[in-house]
Amino acid sequence: MSPVTVATVFIIDDDSSMRRAIHDLVESVGLRARSFGSGEEFLAVKQIVRPSCLVLDVRLPQISGLDFQRKLGEKGLKIPIIFVTGHGDVPMSVRALKSGAVEFLTKPFRDQDLLDAIQQAIERDRIAQEDQANIQDLQARYRGLTLREHEVMTLVVSGLLNKQIASEIGASEATVKIHRGNVMRKMQAGSIVDLVRMSDKLKLVPPKE
Amino acid sequence: MANEDVQKTLADLSRELQESKARLEEAQRVAHVGHWEWDLETDVVVWSDETYRIFGLSPQERPMDLATVRSMVHPDDREPLYRAVDQDLIAGERPSAEFRIIRPSGEVRTVSSMTSERWSSSGDTKRDASGRPYKLFGTIQDITERKRSEEALREVSRKLQESNAMLEEAQRISNVGHYSWNLIENQVVWSDEVYRIYGLDSRQDTIDLAKVSEMIHPEDRELVFHAAEEALRTGNPADIEHRLVRPNGEVRTIHSVGTVKRDASGRPCEMFGTAQDITDRKRFEEVLKRNQFYLSEGQRIAHTGSWAFNDSGHYWSDELFKIYGLDPHNGAPTVEQYLALIHPEDQASMAETIRRMQEEKCGFDQLERIIRPDGQLRYVRAVAVPDIERGVFKGFIGTTMDVTEQELLTQELRRDQAYLAEAQGLTHIGSWATNFHTKQIFHISDETFRLHGFDPKHGSIPLERFFDRIHHEDRSGVTETLENAIRAGTDYEIREFRVVLPDGSIRFLRTIGHHEPSGGTGYYVGITMDITERKQAEQEREKLRQLEANLAHTNRVNMMGELAAALAHEIRQPIAASITSANACLRWLARNPPDLERARAAAARIEQDGNRAADVISRLRSFYKKGVAPEREDVDIKEVVQEMTALFRREAVQHSIKIYSELGEDTPDVLADRVQLQQVFMNLMLNAIEAMKDSGGKLTISSRLTSEGQVMVSIKDTGVGLTPENAEWIFDAFHTTKPQGTGMGLAITRSIVEGHGGRVWATTNLEGGATFHFTLPTGPEADT
Numbered sequence: 003m004s005p006v007t008v009a010t011v012f013i014i015d016d017d018s019s020m021r022r023a024i025h026d027l028v029e030s031v032g033l034r035a036r037s038f039g040s041g042e043e044f045l046a047v048k049q050i051v052r053p054s055c056l057v058l059d060v061r062l063p064q065i066s067g068l069d070f071q072r073k074l075g076e077k078g079l080k081i082p083i084i085f086v087t088g089h090g091d092v093p094m095s096v097r098a099l100k101s102g103a104v105e106f107l108t109k110p111f112r113d114q115d116l117l118d119a120i121q122q123a124i125e126r127d128r129i130a131q132e133d134q135a136n137i138q139d140l141q142a143r144y145r146g147l148t149l150r151e152h153e154v155m156t157l158v159v160s161g162l163l164n165k166q167i168a169s170e171i172g173a174s175e176a177t178v179k180i181h182r183g184n185v186m187r188k189m190q191a192g193s194i195v196d197l198v199r200m201s202d203k204l205k206l207v208p209p210k211e
Numbered sequence: 212m213a214n215e216d217v218q219k220t221l222a223d224l225s226r227e228l229q230e231s232k233a234r235l236e237e238a239q240r241v242a243h244v245g246h247w248e249w250d251l252e253t254d255v256v257v258w259s260d261e262t263y264r265i266f267g268l269s270p271q272e273r274p275m276d277l278a279t280v281r282s283m284v285h286p287d288d289r290e291p292l293y294r295a296v297d298q299d300l301i302a303g304e305r306p307s308a309e310f311r312i313i314r315p316s317g318e319v320r321t322v323s324s325m326t327s328e329r330w331s332s333s334g335d336t337k338r339d340a341s342g343r344p345y346k347l348f349g350t351i352q353d354i355t356e357r358k359r360s361e362e363a364l365r366e367v368s369r370k371l372q373e374s375n376a377m378l379e380e381a382q383r384i385s386n387v388g389h390y391s392w393n394l395i396e397n398q399v400v401w402s403d404e405v406y407r408i409y410g411l412d413s414r415q416d417t418i419d420l421a422k423v424s425e426m427i428h429p430e431d432r433e434l435v436f437h438a439a440e441e442a443l444r445t446g447n448p449a450d451i452e453h454r455l456v457r458p459n460g461e462v463r464t465i466h467s468v469g470t471v472k473r474d475a476s477g478r479p480c481e482m483f484g485t486a487q488d489i490t491d492r493k494r495f496e497e498v499l500k501r502n503q504f505y506l507s508e509g510q511r512i513a514h515t516g517s518w519a520f521n522d523s524g525h526y527w528s529d530e531l532f533k534i535y536g537l538d539p540h541n542g543a544p545t546v547e548q549y550l551a552l553i554h555p556e557d558q559a560s561m562a563e564t565i566r567r568m569q570e571e572k573c574g575f576d577q578l579e580r581i582i583r584p585d586g587q588l589r590y591v592r593a594v595a596v597p598d599i600e601r602g603v604f605k606g607f608i609g610t611t612m613d614v615t616e617q618e619l620l621t622q623e624l625r626r627d628q629a630y631l632a633e634a635q636g637l638t639h640i641g642s643w644a645t646n647f648h649t650k651q652i653f654h655i656s657d658e659t660f661r662l663h664g665f666d667p668k669h670g671s672i673p674l675e676r677f678f679d680r681i682h683h684e685d686r687s688g689v690t691e692t693l694e695n696a697i698r699a700g701t702d703y704e705i706r707e708f709r710v711v712l713p714d715g716s717i718r719f720l721r722t723i724g725h726h727e728p729s730g731g732t733g734y735y736v737g738i739t740m741d742i743t744e745r746k747q748a749e750q751e752r753e754k755l756r757q758l759e760a761n762l763a764h765t766n767r768v769n770m771m772g773e774l775a776a777a778l779a780h781e782i783r784q785p786i787a788a789s790i791t792s793a794n795a796c797l798r799w800l801a802r803n804p805p806d807l808e809r810a811r812a813a814a815a816r817i818e819q820d821g822n823r824a825a826d827v828i829s830r831l832r833s834f835y836k837k838g839v840a841p842e843r844e845d846v847d848i849k850e851v852v853q854e855m856t857a858l859f860r861r862e863a864v865q866h867s868i869k870i871y872s873e874l875g876e877d878t879p880d881v882l883a884d885r886v887q888l889q890q891v892f893m894n895l896m897l898n899a900i901e902a903m904k905d906s907g908g909k910l911t912i913s914s915r916l917t918s919e920g921q922v923m924v925s926i927k928d929t930g931v932g933l934t935p936e937n938a939e940w941i942f943d944a945f946h947t948t949k950p951q952g953t954g955m956g957l958a959i960t961r962s963i964v965e966g967h968g969g970r971v972w973a974t975t976n977l978e979g980g981a982t983f984h985f986t987l988p989t990g991p992e993a994d995t
Contacts, residue, residue: 016864017784019820023791026813030798030806061861088780088787109787113794 009124010051013037014044014070015059015086020109024057024086027113028120041070050081052131055104055123057116060087060094068094071101080130082123086111140200143189151188154181158194159201236260243353247324249277251300251345256280265322265353267314285311285319306347309354320355379403386488392420392469394443394479399423408465408488410457428454428462435467442471443479452489463490514613518543521598521606534591534613536583554580554588572597572604578614590618632657639741647697648733650674662720662741664712682709682717693724697733702726707742719746781827781857789820845880846888848922852912855892859900867907868900878914881922881987887963888987894960895926895983902930902981921969922989927982933975960985 011028013035015021021037028035038044041062056074060067071083084105085098095106104126105119147155150171157167164182168175191197236259239245245262249255254277260270266283284292288310299306305326311319326349379402382388388404399420406413409426427435431453442449449469454462469484507529510516516531527543535552537544544552546565553561557579564575574596581589595609635641641659645652652674657667663680665672681689685708696703704723712718724737796813799806849872856870863870881888892912899910908929917923957971964971964985971985 017788019785019788019816019823020791023788023795023813023816023820026809026816027791027795027798030795030802030809088783109783110790111787113791113798116791 007053008032008034009127010034010036010054011057011120011124012044012047012050012054012081013057014039014041014062015057016040016062017059020059024116027116028057031117033120033124041065041073045077050079053124053127055082055084055120055127057084057086057120060085060098068098068101071098071103075101082126084116084119084123086116137203140189140204144204146188147185151181151185154178155185155189155197155201158182158185159198240264244350245352246327246348246350249347249349251347254278262351265320265351266312267316267318267320283312283314285313287311307349320353321358322351323354324351325349383407386491387485388487389483389485391484392482394481405486408463408486409455410459410461410463426455426457428456430454439469439482442469442482446471449482449484463488464493465489515610516612517608517610519598519606519608531611534589534611535581536585536587552581552583554582556580568595568607574607574609578618589613589615591615636661639744641739642737643739644727644730644734644736645674646730646732646734647674647693648731653730654736659739662718662739663710664714664718680710680712682711685709696724696726696735700726700728700732707746717743719743780861782824785820785823785827789817789824792816792820843882843884846883846885847880848878848888848914848924849874851885851888851892852914855889855896856912858893859896862900863910866900866904868903869909871909871911873911873913875913875915877916878922879916879989881967881989883967883987884963887967891960891963891985892926894957895985898957898983899926899928899930899981902928902932904930906930908980916989917986920989921986923984923986925982925984927976927980929976929978929980932979933973933981 011033013021013024013028015024015037016039018039021039025035025037036047044056058067058070062070065073067085067087074081074083082104083098083102084107085095085103086107086109087094088109098106104123105115107115107119144152153171154167157170162170164175164178167182168178171178185191186197189197189200191200239259239261243261243265245259245265247259247262248257256275256277256279258266258271258275263270263272281289281293292308292310295308296306307323307325309321309323311321313319326347382402382404386404386408388402388406388408390399390401390405392399397420399418401409401413401418403413406416406418409418409423411418424432424436434451435453438449438451441447448471449467452464452466454464456462466487466489467484469482471479472481472483474480510528510530511533514530514534516534517528518531519526525543527539529539532539535544550558550562550565561577561579564577567573568575574594576592576594578590578592581591583589590613591611592614593609593611595607598605598608635656635658639658639662641662642654642656643652643659644654650673652671655671660667660672663677665676678686678690689705689708692703692705702723702725704721706721708720708722710718710720719742720739721742722737722739724735727734727736730736792813796810796817799810799813852872852874856872859870862868896910896912903910906929909927911927912924913927914922914924961971964987967987969985969987971983973981973983976982
């Protein structure tokens with residue numbers, strides 16, 4: 003496991019007292035906080051450190067929180083969002099949650115509720131970061147396979163026996179065994195099940211009939 | 212010697228005899244007289260040469276006997292001739308007779324035969340023993356020519372008598388008489404007709420020159436004698452017209468002609484002439500002349516020409532030429548020339564009409580346009596009728612009338628009527644003229660028909676049916692008003708009555724009748740108008756007034772609700788912030804060691820937010836203050852503006868609207884109901900924001916003290932602005948320019964401002980947008 007880094011909570015609220023209160027609360031539990039009066043100010047930030055999450059007021063001066071959420075998605079910025087609102091209604095919260103929001107809180111909210119949501123969001127972001135790292139690792143290993151080995155791996159994970167694979171690629175069963183061994187080793191797979199899971203992550207598609 | 216002498220003498224005698232005989236023959240031939248001898252015993256007949264000729268035979272071509280002679284006598288004369296001869300002979304008289312003979316050529320001649328006294332050529336009367344002659348001698352003469360002359364003479368004489376009688380008759384009929392004036396004896400002879408002409412009786416009255424002179428009209432006497440003298444002097448016939456005075460005083464006009472006859476020496480001996488009574492003719496002539504004048508004058512005045520088309524030609528009256536702009540000297544036009552005058556659009560139909568007229572011998576009555584040779588367009592009405600005399604078709608006669616002026620007037624009238632009908636249709640006012648007494652309708656406009664639910668196309672409708680349409684509850688009232696007006700001969704007005712239309716719907720009408728005494732009792736001219744819409748509008752207005760009152764209340768309630776929602780948000784914000792700050796504060800304190808610095812900062816924020824919430828609540832409470840009567844107190848405008856700016860801040864930011872306040876430091880307090888004043892600001896600021904919602908902009912609230920000592924507040928936006936008509940109506944209830952507006956906001960604003968003794972109005976900004984202004988009285992001295 004990589005060392006635990008201090009997560010950052012971004013806060014966007016146009017009401018300064020509310021903004022400052024949330025900022026203070028976040029810092030009181032030892033998290034890093036950065037607050038902004040508008041979405042634009044937030045977007046101006048060069049590097050969004052990870053893991054992190056966003057506490058977003060639904061009613062922003064220029065743009066609604068929901069629209070801002072969509073805008074972030076379009077920019078490829080997949081940061082977990084916790085919505086807070088002065089007068090939220092059910093349809094709005096449903097929409098927000100469907101679009102991937104972690105939580106939808108109505109002001110005034112219990113501090114623990116906000117902090118739990120922040121915790122959950124940061125965890126989710128951390129896993130997402132790790133997954134992202136894993137996939138990059140797997141992709142690197144996969145790129146290390148030869149063309150023949152790619153072929154064999156695809157056929158193995160689709161559940162074919164060595165004999166079948168041999169006839170499929172026009173090689174001897176012994177040759178298939180060697181390729182298979184290479185695949186398992188290069189991909190650092192402990193078992194066939196492991197290899198199948200990796201193939202899932204890599205989104206390998208079995209060749210069509 | 213004696214013998215010689217005798218012989219000689221005998222020869223001489225014989226020659227003499229021969230000569231004598233020849234002379235006789237010659238004489239007989241010249242005189243057409245022959246002689247004959249008839250032996251009564253032998254019936255042998257001896258003829259002279261001329262006798263043979265008379266009978267159409269050659270002299271002595273054959274011997275004659277009685278039977279031959281008889282056969283040559285005209286059969287009709289044969290028996291009478293011989294019977295007469297026998298009788299004469301028996302009576303011992305010499306027979307003589309005229310009879311006709313037929314020549315062998317068939318020619319009939321008349322002859323006269325006479326028996327000589329000598330009875331025979333030998334000079335002896337040959338008689339038989341009983342004394343009866345047995346031989347006759349006589350002459351025969353061809354009297355055919357003489358007979359004919361006699362006959363002709365008789366005929367002439369008869370004819371003369373006849374013609375005399377006819378002359379008398381003719382003179383009587385034609386009122387022409389003749390006279391002769393013997394210049395030598397100075398005597399005058401008149402025919403009967405002249406007597407009659409002079410009013411005299413030819414059987415009783417006598418005339419002479421003096422009397423004639425006396426009877427001539429005194430004014431014409433000189434004329435008559437002068438003419439006579441002139442005729443005598445020059446020899447030319449006298450020909451004059453003069454008047455005469457009959458014994459009974461009647462004046463007649465005479466046409467008199469006289470010629471002078473001269474004797475062998477050249478001296479005038481007689482004046483012969485005729486006199487004709489032309490009084491009647493004169494009168495007819497005058498009447499005819501007058502009639503012709505009237506006719507042509509009438510045609511001229513009536514712009515009517517007449518024409519005739521028959522065997523004797525094609526006649527056009529002068530006026531007709533004038534109508535068509537043609538020269539009468541060129542004569543009546545041909546059909547082709549005529550058609551060329553017709554307006555091109557009417558030519559085909561006119562050609563067809565003429566064709567039909569000629570083919571079917573039928574008349575026509577047609578309005579046509581013509582274009583005169585000078586290019587002028589005229590309307591003419593042409594009428595033709597076949598001329599049928601005792602069942603025989605003679606041709607056509609007709610009239611043509613220039614109706615241009617009438618036609619143009621008619622067209623104008625028609626246009627005016629169309630405009631009037633249009634106007635009546637638009638205003639739902641119908642006109643009429645009727646005599647209620649006689650129930651006679653003189654005029655009903657289409658709209659009047661429609662107002663009563665009748666279709667104008669269905670034509671006239673009895674007056675009663677209009678009354679039938681009146682609602683039964685109103686009928687007696689209408690009738691009573693009408694009857695009273697008719698009785699009093701006054702105008703009337705029925706301000707409102709109902710009619711029931713065929714579909715059962717009700718229409719409200721109002722009618723005004725003006726009595727026109729010239730039309731007799733009960734004659735009224737009037738209008739009827741549809742007041743249904745006005746009625747409905749009145750009802751509608753009443754409903755609206757009610758609604759307005761209701762809405763004013765609702766608006767106030769709604770406004771409170773909105774205000775509450777807005778304020779709730781305002782309160783929730785500081786409370787949520789203070790709760791969060793309190794949580795943070797607790798967490799700072801719970802730290803080991805507690806971070807007192809951060810905790811204090813959090814606590815300070817809590818206080819701040821708490822105060823902010825309290826402010827909002829206190830403002831909210833002021834909105835909910837109850838009280839029917841407005842509570843007037845000194846209100847600081849600046850304070851209210853600040854509150855309202857705070858209230859709309861979020862809304863304004865959301866629509867990119869910046870709110871500025873430019874409140875004069877000198878702005879005094881106003882005496883007002885605080886809540887109502889807030890309402891005024893709220894309405895005006897909401898309007899301003901609404902106007903800039905899509906574009907963003909600037910909202911400026913300014914205040915100043917006017918010269919009248921009032922506070923004037925202006926709320927200026929940079930939005931869509933006002934149209935001139937909106938500027939006029941915006942303060943009216945229910946006038947709205949917004950899709951979801953109630954149209955009440957500004958109306959309430961005005962009632963509040965005016966209730967405070969102020970005024971509210973709107974102006975358009977030069978740079979765009981609108982500014983709403985209102986004034987309020989200041990301080991304690993302000994008038995309530």
